[in-house]
Amino acid sequence: MPETRTHPIHVRPAVLADEAALGELDRATWSTLHAVTPRPQPPYNPFFDERHRPEDFLVAEAGEDGGESRPAGYLRLVPPTPLACNTHVRQIQGLAVADRARGRGVARTLLRAAFEAARGDGANRMTLRVLGHNAPARALYESEGFVVEGVLPGEFFLHGRYVDDVMMGRSLAP
Numbered sequence: 001m002p003e004t005r006t007h008p009i010h011v012r013p014a015v016l017a018d019e020a021a022l023g024e025l026d027r028a029t030w031s032t033l034h035a036v037t038p039r040p041q042p043p044y045n046p047f048f049d050e051r052h053r054p055e056d057f058l059v060a061e062a063g064e065d066g067g068e069s070r071p072a073g074y075l076r077l078v079p080p081t082p083l084a085c086n087t088h089v090r091q092i093q094g095l096a097v098a099d100r101a102r103g104r105g106v107a108r109t110l111l112r113a114a115f116e117a118a119r120g121d122g123a124n125r126m127t128l129r130v131l132g133h134n135a136p137a138r139a140l141y142e143s144e145g146f147v148v149e150g151v152l153p154g155e156f157f158l159h160g161r162y163v164d165d166v167m168m169g170r171s172l173a174p
């Protein structure tokens, strides 16, 4: 099992009881590097809803120095469409790691757990979209076998700049 400097990283499916912790993590990590929606303002939308069900999420826990284990990151993995002809594909539609846990392999562990879960569901391909200026995420995805499959130039206007929407994908074949 991959480890933080001193603590193991454990990945599990999300449960409804993660609502508060994941909502907080999501708000705390908001940035124009990856978000295309405005900074969340109170009253906050629920983290889980009909389209964002706990079973769509993997949660990574990394033990803390006090011995406590709490969500350090999450990944949302869903079929890109409800179409029968598209069921062999899974798409990452959300990945975030808490600032305090970055740089220790949490995202890589989540990604590898997602590959395993998708293969277990019979999928043979994984896709995602990442903003062109999100260098950390692009380096992560490339190091895990994703390649750029398409670019929508200047698709988003964020913080006074046009930003590309980059499509990436990889096979899940062994």
Ligand SMILES: CC(C)(COP(=O)(O)OP(=O)(O)OC[C@H]1O[C@@H](n2cnc3c(N)ncnc32)[C@H](O)[C@@H]1OP(=O)(O)O)[C@@H](O)C(=O)NCCC(=O)NCCS
Residues within 6 Å of the ligand: 029, 033, 034, 094, 095, 096, 097, 098, 101, 102, 103, 104, 105, 106, 107, 108, 109, 129, 130, 131, 134, 135, 136, 137, 139, 140, 141, 143
């Ligand atoms: C991108 C993100 C998920 C990485 O999480 P993380 O747990 O710190 O990443 P890991 O420790 O697993 O790093 C794995 C690899 O990612 C790349 N990476 C991670 N952070 C990086 C950084 N700041 N700069 C460059 N590359 C980086 C590296 O290739 C790294 O491998 P290495 O440690 O061998 O160099 C995290 O920075 C984050 O939550 N960012 C905001 C949300 C976001 O951008 N999500 C992606 C949306 S598409």
